[in-house]
Amino acid sequence: MNFIKKLFLSLLAFMLLNSCIKAEEAAPRWNILFIFADDYGRYASCYKGIDGRPTINDVVKTPNIDRVAREGVLFKNAFVNSPSCTPCRSSMLSGRYFFNTGRGAILNGAIWDSSIPTYPLMVRDSGYHIGKSYKVWSPGTPADAPFGGQQYAYEKAGRAPNNFSEEVTSRIEKGASLEQARQEILSQVNKNFEDFYAANQQAKPWHYFLGVTTTHRTWVKGSGKKLWNIEPDSLQGKLPKFLPDVPEVREDVADYLGECQAVDAYVGVLIKQLEEKKQLDRTLIIISGDHGMPGVPSGKCNLYDHGVGIAMVARVPGGKGGRIINDFVKLPDLAPTFMEVAGVKPPEGLYGKTLLPLLRSEKEGQIDPSRNWVITGRERHVGAAREGNLPYPMRALRTPEFVYIRNFEPDRMPLGSAKNITETQTPDFNSLQNVTYTAFADMDASPTKAWLIHHRNDPKWKWLYDFTFGKRPAEELYDIANDPDQVNNVALNPKYSETKANLSSQLMKSLTAAKDPRVTSNPVPFEHPPFTDGNETKAGKAGKATNKKDSK
Numbered sequence: 140m141n142f143i144k145k146l147f148l149s150l151l152a153f154m155l156l157n158s159c160i161k162a163e164e165a166a167p168r169w170n171i172l173f174i175f176a177d178d179y180g181r182y183a184s185c186y187k188g189i190d191g192r193p194t195i196n197d198v199v200k201t202p203n204i205d206r207v208a209r210e211g212v213l214f215k216n217a218f219v220n221s222p223s224c225t226p227c228r229s230s231m232l233s234g235r236y237f238f239n240t241g242r243g244a245i246l247n248g249a250i251w252d253s254s255i256p257t258y259p260l261m262v263r264d265s266g267y268h269i270g271k272s273y274k275v276w277s278p279g280t281p282a283d284a285p286f287g288g289q290q291y292a293y294e295k296a297g298r299a300p301n302n303f304s305e306e307v308t309s310r311i312e313k314g315a316s317l318e319q320a321r322q323e324i325l326s327q328v329n330k331n332f333e334d335f336y337a338a339n340q341q342a343k344p345w346h347y348f349l350g351v352t353t354t355h356r357t358w359v360k361g362s363g364k365k366l367w368n369i370e371p372d373s374l375q376g377k378l379p380k381f382l383p384d385v386p387e388v389r390e391d392v393a394d395y396l397g398e399c400q401a402v403d404a405y406v407g408v409l410i411k412q413l414e415e416k417k418q419l420d421r422t423l424i425i426i427s428g429d430h431g432m433p434g435v436p437s438g439k440c441n442l443y444d445h446g447v448g449i450a451m452v453a454r455v456p457g458g459k460g461g462r463i464i465n466d467f468v469k470l471p472d473l474a475p476t477f478m479e480v481a482g483v484k485p486p487e488g489l490y491g492k493t494l495l496p497l498l499r500s501e502k503e504g505q506i507d508p509s510r511n512w513v514i515t516g517r518e519r520h521v522g523a524a525r526e527g528n529l530p531y532p533m534r535a536l537r538t539p540e541f542v543y544i545r546n547f548e549p550d551r552m553p554l555g556s557a558k559n560i561t562e563t564q565t566p567d568f569n570s571l572q573n574v575t576y577t578a579f580a581d582m583d584a585s586p587t588k589a590w591l592i593h594h595r596n597d598p599k600w601k602w603l604y605d606f607t608f609g610k611r612p613a614e615e616l617y618d619i620a621n622d623p624d625q626v627n628n629v630a631l632n633p634k635y636s637e638t639k640a641n642l643s644s645q646l647m648k649s650l651t652a653a654k655d656p657r658v659t660s661n662p663v664p665f666e667h668p669p670f671t672d673g674n675e676t677k678a679g680k681a682g683k684a685t686n687k688k689d690s691k
Contacts, residue, residue, distance in 0.1 A: 166482030168344050169456050170422040171262070172409060173473070175231075176402045177224065177274055177352040178439060179428025181448045183399070185213055189463070190623065193377045198369065199396045203407035204452060207424055209461055211454035212498060216467045218513045218537060220490065222430035222439055222446040223520045225249045227470065228276045231429070232257040232285040234474030234491035238516065238655045242670050245530075247522035249278040257285035258474040259346065262481040268343040270335040272328075273301055274350035286348065293338075296330035299323070303353040303401035304362035304394070317366065321404075328408045336416065346477070351405060354398040356433050356583040363393030367400050379445065380624040381436040381603060383590065388435075391586045395432060423480060423498075424454040427470065434585025436607040440520050440554065442535035442544050443617070443625045447515045455498045462503040466510035467537070468494060490514075490653065512538045514649055518657070518665040524555030524580040530665050531581070532657050536646040542625055543642035544615035547657060553611050554581040560592060579608050614639065 183201040185208040187194070220230040221237040221244075229243030230236060233255050237244050241252040263269045270293045275286040299306040303324060310320035332347065339345055363369040371389040378384050382392065406426060413419040428449050432438040437445040451468065454460075471491030478485050479493045492510075500506050515537065519530035531554075532547040546553070558577040576584045578592065595604040606626060616639050617625040629635045650658045657663055664670055 167423075167456070167480055168482060169480055170344050170418060171267075171346040171477055171480060172349075172413070172422050172424045173346070173477075174349045174351075174402070174406055174409070174424070174426045175275075176399075176426075176428045177350070177355040178430065178433045179354045179399065179402060179450065180431035180438070180445065181217075181450045182396065182432075183208075183403070183450045183452070185209070185452065186450065189213075189215060192623070194379075195374065195377055195392065195396065197377055198373050198393075199399055201400060201403035201406075203403045203410060204426055204450070206410070207406070207426060207454045208452040211424070211452060211458060211460050211462075213463050214451040214453075214468050215463055215465050216539075217427065217449050217451035218447050218467065218469050218515060219430045219449055220469055220471055220513075220515055221517045222441060222515070223517055224429050225276065225278065226517065227429040229285070230490070231470040231473055232259065232276060234258065234471045234478075234485065234489040236471070236490040236514070236516075236653050236655065238518070238657060238665075239488070239490075239653065243276075244665065245519040245670055247519065248668070248670055251276065251278065251285055256486050258477045258483075259286045259291075259348070261478055261483045262346055263287065265481045265483045266343055267481055268339040268341070268345040269347075270338070270345070271348040271350060272331045272335075273298065274352050275348055293331045293335040295334060297327035300325075300328050300401075300405060301352040302358075303398055304359040304366060305357075307366055308359050308362065321366075324401075325404060325408050328405045329412065332409055332412055336412075344481070346481075349405065349409065351402060353401050354395065354428070354433075356585060358394050358398055360394065360586065361390065363390070363395070363397035367397040369393045369396055369400075379437075380626050381445070381606070382587070383594075383600060383603070385590065387590045388587045391434075392432075420456050422454075423456060425451070425473065426453075427451040427473075429470070434583035435587045436591065436603060437625065439583065440517065440581045442515050442517070442533055443542065444537075445625075447535075447537070453494075453498055458498060459501045462501075464497055464503060465505045466497060466507050467513050467539075468497070468510065469513045512536060512645075514646065516655075516657075519670070521555065521580040525551055526556065528668075532663075532665065534646060534650060534655070534657065536642050536649070538642070540619055541638065541642060542615075542617040542619065543639065543646060545643070545646060546611050546613055546615070549611055549613045551610075552579070552608070554579040554608055557608070582607075614643070616642070 182195060182199050183204045184196060184199055185205040186196040219227045221227045223246055225246045226237035226244045229240035233240055240255060242250045259269055270291050271286055272293050276284060306324055307320040310323060311317060335347055371393040374389045374392055375384060382388055413422055430439050431446040437443040439446055472494050475485040475489055475491050475493040476495055479495050497506055516534040518532050522528050529551060531551050533544060535542060535544040560578045582588055591604055594600040614630040615628045616630040616635055618629055630639055
């Protein structure tokens, strides 16, 4: 009997091993270049006209990102899981829902739980040479960071690409020409990748993560026009309804688009290197960002499309180019995608689903009928935004036709309290920019934010001030076809009562099945320190935050 049992176990072990070997042999084992820009929404010129109406994408120029889309795939409906840097990246690196990443689900106070597997370390363990430049996941120590810490950092050439407009402007003020200053920044991108590539002495397949933060606030006022020749008035008539079409806001958006074009220039540097090294057709290239535009209504920290919708393009070795895919995809899909490329079996409990079938397909439009919804959400962004360090818990279900949002604590202020703002206060516009660092702290300080606060009592714009900063109802519902900018909440309209009930049911069932602590735990761990259920590992409790810009 013991002999039969041992024989059975030996055969089972052989079958499992053989299965793993076959899976690894079937894996493409491409190199992986992932360019992930901070606060980079769905802005690239390859998205021009895709919505059938004038948009900001009519103005921005991103020829290198466009090339990746032209030779590969453009995802029309790509979304983050959470529109705040740290929880978004926790979700992306692990493939989990953000709320299933412990203290990785929040920004301030985040610590990585090293018991949660992350794709960079898994592909490393499968034989990949890995490296990164700049921001991946900021809080944490080298021992527990999801990318393995600073031992994999290639940044000796410089960190100036993280602040393009500031760095270029500084060099110009010291006597450099615009072209000289630009080339100095691009040379750092080039040299950091060269150092990474040279370190791969065993010629392993590699994964390089470029995590630039130049699209994160702040940037130099007027830099869009000065450095990139983006005329602010060219945006007239192209802004969404929640962005006032006025000179101050147009200039702010133009400056942001300049930083997007800087990211595109970095893409061009890396593609050129791949061509010179004859690695382009051996490398999977994916370009995306961690949420929408910062410092504006409906953007970062919101669950409207402007906050959670992102650009995502991919170039696949041997793949058919020029395809636009309508399937709903999400950043957590990247972890199992990269794992499958490397021949790694994904762990259990993932929200993400590999994109490899879509990337290898020759079809376009809707390829997988089941990819027709995503869930997004957030808990806490800036810790001190609300009294008592309380979060603003939200979850949303996005389908092709609707956005349904559940605000679990509607009595709280969604973007924080109105610190330093009084009913009688009407200071000049410039002085208000300082106030906006503390008022409504879950929105980044910006000229647009200052403009809106300054015009809060203007009858023409009071609606937008209230929509942006005021309390929100427990339920929000937006009809995409009739309201693409998502400013008209129809949750109380009887015409939509059945739709609202169905979407609410689908959302809550999905959250319950995923064991979202917001709906399955009592008390809810996100409400008070230490913001988890106490199941972190010792390594996870040892982390600490790094510099301010990298941690937001």
